[in-house]
Amino acid sequence: MNRRPLLALPALLLAGHAAAEANDRLSVVASFSILGDMVGRIGGERIALRTIAGPDVDAHAFQPRPSDAVALRGARLVVRNGLGFDAWIDRLLRSAGGAGTVVTATDGIAPRSMEAHRHEHGPAARRQQSGAGPRLVPDPHAWQDLRHGQAYLRTIAAALITADPAGEETYRRNAETQLARLAALDSWVRAQIATVPEAQRKVVTSHDAFGYFAAAYGVTFLAPQGVSTEGEPSAAEVGRLIRQIREQRITAVFLENMANPATLRRLAAEAGVQVGGRLFADALSPPGGPAPDYEAMFRHNVGLLVPAMRGAA
Ligand SMILES: [Zn+2]
Structure with a gap:
């Protein structure tokens, strides 16, 4: 009966210590x-x-x-x-x-x-x-x-x-x-976008997370036409995408779900574009990656988008 308080004492001390740390x-x-x-x-x-x-x-x-x-x-x-x-x-x-x-x-x-x-x-x-x-x-x-x-x-x-x-x-x-x-950073982004001729401020991407970016910085984000955003596209889908890219004279194409080297080669050859890099939209990269914090994410994305839109990627 009197063993209980003795056993409880260290636990109480620990609890008190933890509470003090948490309260700090x-x-x-x-x-x-x-x-x-x-x-x-x-x-x-x-x-x-x-x-x-x-x-x-x-x-x-x-x-x-x-x-x-x-x-x-x-x-x-x-x-x-x-x-x-x-x-x-x-x-x-x-x-x-x-x-x-x-x-x-x-x-x-x-x-x-x-x-x-x-x-x-x-x-x-x-x-x-x-x-x-x-x-x-x-x-x-x-x-x-x-x-x-x-x-x-x-x-x-x-x-x-x-x-x-x-x-x-x-x-x-x-x-x-x-x-x-x-x-x-906002001024830097605007200055970067300003280096791209207005007619070229267009990006094809399956990401749909850039609506606010588009409105703020005057860049048009187009969904790839006729291409499923899940898995590799069929030959017919790639054909439609190539038509879209050519007709709209787009040089910036970011399609991360598309990893098949044959598809990428065909896009490069027939549409004259490189499918470039990974944009960070909804999450940061781990530390040591290209977008470990909010500012770095912006610098990374703009650093990929601007050369691609200028056709210099
Ligand atoms: Zn999202």
Whole structure:
């Protein structure tokens, strides 16, 4: 009977120690890698950050793990993108419980629309395609416009200050630094695009994540006509694509699902284009890759797009 308090004592000490450590830093969960980078840059050393859908992970189709529910339950602040991008985090929050504040990074941003079927996969997407017409949904990829990226930063900074008022000065300072960096990057992107003759600012890609980029920076993104975005295209499909590329005089073609060397050789020979590089749209690369943070992602994408549009790739 008196053994219980003795055994419980070390456990209590451990629990007390863990609580003190956790209390040192504000526990924050970000839904996906790009948001995680933004939150980390503003929160710095004051926060303990966990990003749920990490580098190279498709956050659209993300399947949360039990450990994600545990992290959410303990979070004081949860940062999600919203606009349907990371809706799984809402379901996870409902099942996991937790008393943390949820902040939506796209709050206050006027969303663009996109065709639902182009961003879905599997049988549902095919059903949609055979239907009467495309269903329009809010386009969640607002971070592809750096001015929206700046709005994200302001929203995140405000949420951190509310959750941890003692850190206000740090959060404000970090946010100001990042806002200035993104403003400079935005000018750089515009200057880069300006080096491409206006008629050549066209890209063929199966990515449909660049609607905000297109609107912000004056680049037209065209879907490959008659080519399935899943798997290798047939010879007839490649023929249609070559016609499209020639008719519209496009030199920038980014089709990552197309890996067959024979297809790529035919495109190069008949359409006169190289199918070039990998654009990062919805997730960062791992550290050491070409797009390990939000700024690097922009520099990488623009660094591929601009020479390709100029026909110099
Ligand atoms: Zn996407």
